[in-house]
Every structure is written in C-alpha cells, then in structure tokens.
Amino acid sequence: MSENQKPSTNNYQPKLKVCGLTQLNQIRELVALKIDFLGFIFYEKSPRYVLDHLNLDEISKISHHRKVGVFVNESINKIIEITEQAGLNFIQLHGDETDGFIIDLRQKLDPTIKIIKVIRIGNQSTNELQKTIIQNLSTINYLLFDTDSKAFGGTGKTFDWNILNEIEIPLPYFLSGGISLENIHQLSIINRQAFSLDVNSKFELNPGIKDLEKIKELINLVKI
Numbered sequence: 001m002s003e004n005q006k007p008s009t010n011n012y013q014p015k016l017k018v019c020g021l022t023q024l025n026q027i028r029e030l031v032a033l034k035i036d037f038l039g040f041i042f043y044e045k046s047p048r049y050v051l052d053h054l055n056l057d058e059i060s061k062i063s064h065h066r067k068v069g070v071f072v073n074e075s076i077n078k079i080i081e082i083t084e085q086a087g088l089n090f091i092q093l094h095g096d097e098t099d100g101f102i103i104d105l106r107q108k109l110d111p112t113i114k115i116i117k118v119i120r121i122g123n124q125s126t127n128e129l130q131k132t133i134i135q136n137l138s139t140i141n142y143l144l145f146d147t148d149s150k151a152f153g154g155t156g157k158t159f160d161w162n163i164l165n166e167i168e169i170p171l172p173y174f175l176s177g178g179i180s181l182e183n184i185h186q187l188s189i190i191n192r193q194a195f196s197l198d199v200n201s202k203f204e205l206n207p208g209i210k211d212l213e214k215i216k217e218l219i220n221l222v223k224i
C-alpha cells in the first residue's frame with residue numbers, strides 16, 4: 001500500500017486494538033509494539049477462545065493497562081470472576097446484553113473497569129440504530145460498531161461505514177468488522193472518526209494466531 005493511501009486525515013491517529021489473542025509470545029511482541037488494547041475472547045464457541053490456550057493467571061501476568069475481555073451473553077457472576085482473576089481493564093459486551101443487564105453489571109463491577117457496548121450493524125434502519133445507541137449511555141464508556149452475524153463477531157465482514165455518517169455517536173467508539181490492509185484507506189469516508197480501530201481475523205495466519213508482519217504494516221499506516 002502506498003503512502004497516499006494512509007487512512008489518516010490531518011493528524012488523526014486512531015488507537016489500535018488487536019483482538020483474539022491466544023499466544024503469549026505474540027502478546028509479548030504486541031506489548032513491545034505498544035499496541036493500545038489487547039483483546040481476549042471469553043466466548044467458548046469462538047475459534048479464538050482464549051481459555052483453550054492460556055489460563056486466567058497467565059493473562060493476569062501480562063503487563064498491560066488496557067486488557068479487554070470480550071464476552072457474549074455471559075452471566076454477570078462469570079464476567080466479574082474472570083475480570084478479577086485475569087486482571088482485565090475493559091469489558092466488551094458483544095452479545096445481546098440488555099440495558100438492565102448492563103446496569104446491573106455496572107453496579108457490581110469495580111468502577112475502574114470500563115464497559116464497551118457493541119452495536120452489531122445489520123439490517124436495522126438508521127432510526128432503530130440511533131435508538132439503540134442512545135439507550136443507557138450513563139453506564140457505558142465506549143461504543144463498538146461491528147458487523148452483525150450469527151457468530152456474533154470475528155467474521156471478517158465489513159458493514160457499510162457510510163451509516164456512521166447518518167447517526168449521532170455520543171461516545172468515543174471502536175470500529176471493527178473486517179478491517180484489513182486492503183480497506184483501511186476507506187476510513188476517510190467517516191466524518192466522526194473512530195477512537196480506536198479493532199482488528200482481528202484479517203490480521204491472522206489462523207484463528208487466534210496473528211500475522212505480526214501485517215500488524216506492523218498497520219501500525220506504520222495509522223500511527224504517524
């Protein structure tokens with residue numbers, strides 16, 4: 001990709017989240033590369049289910065201040081137990097968690113832990129999407145937009161980013177869903193830019209095994 005395909009406009013420098021990590025050696029390299037957010041998937045049905053590879057103690061010993069746990073329709077008790085034992089700093093709710101659930105979780109969770117609410121974009125109208133976004137804002141810290149799917153996430157499929165120009169986005173947000181080196185230059189069509197890009201399956205050799213060369217290329221593209 002050539003220099004003029006950089007996605008950044010002016011001084012826009014999104015943070016980077018690399019999700020679906022399972023290998024300690026790769027995690028150490030990503031820490032050294034100063035990746036902003038490390039994502040761990042605590043969803044058993046995912047091919048990137050972290051507990052098939054690492055235990056909670058190993059995750060807790062990873063020295064990083066932005067460890068994100070991705071949960072799909074998990075119970076509050078389990079989320080809290082994993083968060084404490086793995087030393088997570090962010091909870092990403094990637095399933096069909098209701099507002100009541102998030103309020104309850106917020107009350108029981110250590111107040112320093114930030115909540116990222118995922119909005120999966122499918123066939124909903126702009127109005128429906130807007131309503132979902134503005135509900136329950138006081139209990140969450142970030143939004144994350146991903147492509148809707150039966151697998152909940154990790155499909156490598158993008159949604160039409162133009163829809164982000166048709167809604168009000170009241171919180172900083174993560175952009176995810178099939179972000180790749182091939183489509184990243186199209187980010188400039190978005191008016192309110194993402195706080196962080198969230199990359200996953202398009203930067204892998206196999207599920208959970210990241211392609212560090214591609215990630216280095218991404219860093220060169222988005223970090224000035």
Ligand SMILES: O=C(O)c1ccccc1N[C@@H]1O[C@H](COP(=O)(O)O)[C@@H](O)[C@H]1O
Binds near residue numbers: 157201
């Ligand atoms: O990656 C998974 O297997 C996964 C499973 C269930 C929920 C979320 C999952 N990953 C999240 O999906 C998005 C987008 O990933 P991709 O770039 O489309 O592969 C990302 O936020 C991951 O956190």
